[in-house]
Amino acid sequence: MRPLKWLKRPVRLASMGLLTGTLVACGGQPADTSSSAATSEAKAQVTQAEPALSNKEAQVARHGHAPREPVATTSTPEACPQATSNVVPVIATQAAWDAQWTAKYGTTVPNLSGDGETFAWQGYYDVRAYVSMAETYGDTKYLDRAVTTINYWFGHTDGGPKGQGWAYSYGQSQSMLDTGVIAQAISTFAYEVWKDSRFTAYRTTASGYIAKLEPMLHAYDAQWVSDAPYPGAPGDWVYDTCGSGSTLCSSASLVMYNQSATLAKSLLLISHIDQMQGLTPDPAYLTKAAAVAAYFKTFVTTNGSAYAWSYGGARTAGNGPEDISHGDLDLSLVNWAEHFGLGGLTSADMTQLVGTEHAIFNGGTGPDNVAFYVDGTGAASSYYMPAVGWSWIDVTDFDTSNVLFNKTVTLFNAYPMTSNPSGYFLGWAEILRKKQCVALY
Numbered sequence: 001m002r003p004l005k006w007l008k009r010p011v012r013l014a015s016m017g018l019l020t021g022t023l024v025a026c027g028g029q030p031a032d033t034s035s036s037a038a039t040s041e042a043k044a045q046v047t048q049a050e051p052a053l054s055n056k057e058a059q060v061a062r063h064g065h066a067p068r069e070p071v072a073t074t075s076t077p078e079a080c081p082q083a084t085s086n087v088v089p090v091i092a093t094q095a096a097w098d099a100q101w102t103a104k105y106g107t108t109v110p111n112l113s114g115d116g117e118t119f120a121w122q123g124y125y126d127v128r129a130y131v132s133m134a135e136t137y138g139d140t141k142y143l144d145r146a147v148t149t150i151n152y153w154f155g156h157t158d159g160g161p162k163g164q165g166w167a168y169s170y171g172q173s174q175s176m177l178d179t180g181v182i183a184q185a186i187s188t189f190a191y192e193v194w195k196d197s198r199f200t201a202y203r204t205t206a207s208g209y210i211a212k213l214e215p216m217l218h219a220y221d222a223q224w225v226s227d228a229p230y231p232g233a234p235g236d237w238v239y240d241t242c243g244s245g246s247t248l249c250s251s252a253s254l255v256m257y258n259q260s261a262t263l264a265k266s267l268l269l270i271s272h273i274d275q276m277q278g279l280t281p282d283p284a285y286l287t288k289a290a291a292v293a294a295y296f297k298t299f300v301t302t303n304g305s306a307y308a309w310s311y312g313g314a315r316t317a318g319n320g321p322e323d324i325s326h327g328d329l330d331l332s333l334v335n336w337a338e339h340f341g342l343g344g345l346t347s348a349d350m351t352q353l354v355g356t357e358h359a360i361f362n363g364g365t366g367p368d369n370v371a372f373y374v375d376g377t378g379a380a381s382s383y384y385m386p387a388v389g390w391s392w393i394d395v396t397d398f399d400t401s402n403v404l405f406n407k408t409v410t411l412f413n414a415y416p417m418t419s420n421p422s423g424y425f426l427g428w429a430e431i432l433r434k435k436q437c438v439a440l441y
Contacts (some may be wrong), residue, residue, distance in 0.1 A: 005173040055371070080437035081402050087409040089435070090416050091428045094137050099429070104421055109148045111422065116167025119153050120178040125422040127185040128390070132429040136438045138198050146189050147205060153182060154212055165216040172240045175253065176220060180262035183213055184332065187269035190200025192440065194276040196397050207277070210270055217266060224288065228254060230314040232298040235291040236260050249428045257313035257322075258329035265333040268340070276410025285435035286342065289333070296334055306355030308375040321373040324360060324380060324387040329389035339441050350398040357395050360388065370411065387412060393434060405434065 160168030165179030190206035268289035274281035338345040363376030372378035
């Protein structure tokens with residue numbers, strides 16, 4: 001099923017002449033189409049028809065030399081404000097999360113059907129949830145589910161003549177977004193596997209995934225520009241409808257921010273994966289991630305102690321306020337860029353985003369609702385509400401009062417599982433992770 005936002009965001013893009021042919025969304029998630037394919041949870045092996053390269057073979061092919069042993073690390077919990085939250089989650093333990101999962105899906109791995117749209121707007125959240133649960137509890141059954149899911153994705157690519165990943169049949173704009181989202185999920189899995197010494201058995205598989213993923217991301221290199229027409233924005237991607245994609249043909253040609261953010265986040269992760277393997281990363285990866293992060297600071301506006309921004313970033317045509325769902329993709333980069341010191345983002349920016357999240361929680365239609373837009377306007381449906389438990393939840397690290405985390409748990413307690421199961425399972429996994437003070441960085 002196609003994303004619910006087909007009647008909203010795509011109309012704006014079409015009116016600006018940036019899309020042709022079939023209207024497609026530039027973000028958001030589809031309604032629940034969770035048709036489960038009966039599969040057993042795979043061990044950490046790539047099982048598609050083409051066997052994966054070994055870790056050594058993959059790295060020699062990419063870098064010309066074999067990897068050196070990384071420094072083993074684990075996610076050691078530290079003190080965090082969320083641990084002292086006085087709001088008890090309805091789903092408060094690993095066993096409770098697992099029980100909900102089993103009640104919904106039984107022993108199958110869900111969302112192994114459809115195409116890039118399903119992978120990006122359901123499977124992406126599934127894999128993020130698996131990674132969070134694995135990091136929090138050290139249980140590799142979740143990584144097995146991630147492997148099963150990612151193997152299915154690689155077995156069902158649709159990247160068109162340039163091999164640009166997934167969802168090419170929906171148009172190049174949607175393909176770019178869906179591929180970025182899927183790539184971020186895969187890179188997140190690989191990053192955590194290489195970061196955490198408990199998961200060494202999965203590293204060969206993870207490296208094989210990255211070796212397959214990088215050519216897909218490089219297929220968008222021709223759309224990168226370094227002369228974005230906005231002060232302080234050193235570069236971004238443009239739509240391929242803008243000539244050859246090598247120059248800017250108008251000030252509205254930059255892709256919507258959520259599109260560039262999720263591609264940039266994937267490159268950021270791959271760069272750090274290479275570093276953990278003792279390899280020299282492609283310097284363009286962090287250059288692009290830093291540029292897109294810096295671009296964020298050129299278009300946010302300050303409303304008292306809160307940031308607000310538009311769906312299109314610095315673009316002025318056909319814009320409206322950013323929503324919390326696309327904002328999740330925005331923050332998926334912003335949070336990590338601040339952590340790694342990219343793009344000039346600092347803790348002061350995160351404090352402003354604390355104010356943004358207060359506006360979101362205070363702007364809903366009731367005590368257990370949230371606003372749909374980052375400026376605190378509109379009301380989110382139960383389908384989009386769980387977005388506050390995704391990348392937004394890392395903003396609560398900068399709220400020592402715990403008000404935001406308490407409100408997040410209260411919201412999930414009121415709506416424990418409704419029309420967006422993939423989104424809710426991720427939100428609950430993130431709440432459990434925060435309660436245990438486990439970081440993904």
